[in-house]
Amino acid sequence: MTAALSLEQAPPLSVPLRFFLTAPVFGIAAGGVLAWAGPAAFASRWTPPALALAHLLGLGVLTMVMCGALFQLLPVLAGVRIVRARLIGGACHALLVAGTAALAAGFLGADTVAFRLAVPLLGGALGLLLAVVGTGLARAPRRHDSVRGMRWALSGLAVATALGLILALGHGWSTLPLARAAFTDLHLAWALLGWVTLLVAVVAWQVVPMFQVTTEYPPWLRRALAPVMWLLLAWLTAASLAGRVTWPATTGLALACAGFAVQTLVLLARRRRRRRDASLNFWTLAMVGLAAAALAGLASLVVPLPPRLGLAPAVLFVAGFALAVINGMLLKIVPFLVWLHLQQQLAATPAAPGRFVPPDMHAVLPEPRARLQLGSFALALAVLVAGLAVPALLRLAGICWIGAFATLGWNLVRAVRLYHAQRRRLATAA
Amino acid sequence: MAAPGISLDLRGLPPPEPMTRILDELARLAPGARLRALLPHEPLPLYPLLEQRGYAWQVTALAPDRCELLVWRHGDGQATPDDA
Structure with missing residues (x-):
């Protein structure tokens, strides 16, 4: 096989970076909301601060990073070139930032106007992403397991977005009749499992063996996980809307998540490279978090959790799994992209080779800084989980999350500053 | 038939080490010679870098987690594989 990839297929570095650099800002805002609201935030899943937090993290951090990663990965994994990547990526980013801010403001008590603004902004951002990436995947010349899996994840995002927009319409125009509790459960299930988990899994098929x-993950798991989870979600949706029992589908979903987590932990334990670094520890933590969230979800089916612990599965999932895995991926992907783009510019600058040596990945994001990021994250997670049992700790947890996201943000900003400094050096050497 | 070339087994190295090794070794590739590298997966991000530096390449999947990459200087008739 002879591959044909041209330089224009990779988007400019600014396209994924704008998403990656914005994510910590929303993370800091989420920490701020928790520090401000304290124990009241987690009194139930319906409190305004809990809903604002969920969307600041789910859209502002997780979806933000996943959008940037999709713009970057689509050309590399699927061999698809995104036309006008800078324009489309920029528009998607601006709409997502404004929409997330409007939605969070709406939950935190702003006028219904905020919800009315959030609907077209988020519909535009996610609709644009779905259209661009969906079209790209449909035309993809490479049709391996990750490309097929991305289609399932993207359709999960489409369902989660549709349900979310219906719910937001209900907030903006309160006359709309809505089975809010059932719709919210389904929106949450599709967003966290059909979108976040599926995309993390299909990206993991590539980045875990590579980085x-x-x-490799077993071929049967790579082929089966995404369609099986999608069908279980469809079953859950049908059962919920028909008023039938939902526990069989929920059990299946929890077992699928736990299976993916355990398989990843087995691969990591048997890795060929023995050195442990912060990224590996983030992945390990994330998979333990996912297995714990699945167990907590299963436990809540058997024994109803006390009200204070009702949020435990969601907290373990979002903070213990999704935020940890995003941190672990960024630690590898950002230095790799900086290295790659500097190499490309070096080759395109005829007089420079020999007089300019690009920094290696470790210099872009040194391990001590990565360990600081891991430490601040682990502290924030520990205080948050403790806060489920001792709500008085929740304000402190919010402050710790501000610190964890600030550390992540500073590491990313430092990598980008180094990239620009190296580009200037390269221009001087030419 | 190509002149003796460079042979590398780069499985077990994290990115971007396989790519740096290949780019470093290519600098000492003799005319008429090819570089042969064993890798755990297709090095997609490497291709634009090879193209920019004037190299041609061919990849063959040997197993699900092993592929062989052949690289030679573009236009080097002696190094170009017969089936390229």
Whole structure:
């Protein structure tokens, strides 16, 4: 096989970076909301601060990073070139930032106007992403497991977005009749499982063996996980809307998540490269978090959790799994992209080779800084989980999350500053 | 038939080490010679870098987690594989 990839297929570095650099800002805002609201935030899943937090993290951090990663990965994994990547990426980013801010403001008590603004902004951002990436995947010349899996994840996002927009319409125009509790449960299930988990899994098929130097995931898991989880979600949706029992589908989903987590932990334990770094520890933590969230979800089916612990599965999932895995991925992907783009510019500058040596990945994001990011994250997670049992700790947890996201943000800003400094050096050497 | 070339087994190295090794070794590739590298997966981000530096390449999947990359200077008739 002879591959044909041209330079124009990779988007400019600014396209993924704008998403990656914005995510910590929303993370800091989420920490601020928790520090401000304190124990009241987690009194139930319906409190305004809990809903604002969920969307600041789910859209502002998780979806933000996943959008940037999709713009970057689509050309590399699927061999698809995104036409006008800078314009489309910029528009998607601006709409997502404004829409997330409007939605959070709406939950935190702003006028219904905020919800009315959030609907077209978020519909535009996610609709644009779905259209661009969906079209790209449909035309993809490479049709491996990750490309097929991305289609399932993207359709999960489409369902979650549709349900979310219906719910936001209900907030903006309160006359709309709505089975709010059932719709919210389904919106949450599709967003966290059909979108976040599926995209993390299909990206993991590629990045875990590559960056952590493990063997491949079993082919049957790569082929089956996404369609099986999608069908379980469809079953859950049908059962919920028909008023039938939902526990069989929920159990299946929890077992699928736990299976993916355990398989990843097995691969990581048997990796070929023995050195442990912060990224590996983030991945390990994330998979333990996912397994714990699945167990907590299963436990809540058997024994109703006390009200204070009702949020435990969601907290373990979002903070213990999704935020950890995003941190672990960024630690590898950002230095790699900086290295790659500097190499490309070096080759395009005829007089420079020999007089300019690009920094290696470790210099872009040194391990001590990555360990600081891991430490601040682990502290914030520990205080948050403790806060489920001792709500008085929740204000402190919010402050710790501000610190964790500030550390992530500073590491990313430092990598970008180094990139620009190296570009200037390269221009001087030419 | 190509002149003796460079052979590398780069499985077990995290990115971007396989790519840096290949780019470093290519600098000492003799005329008429090819570089042969064993990799755990197709090095997609490497291709634009090879193209920019004037190299041609061919990839063959040997197993699900092993592929062989052949690289030679573009237009080097002696180094170009017969089936390229």
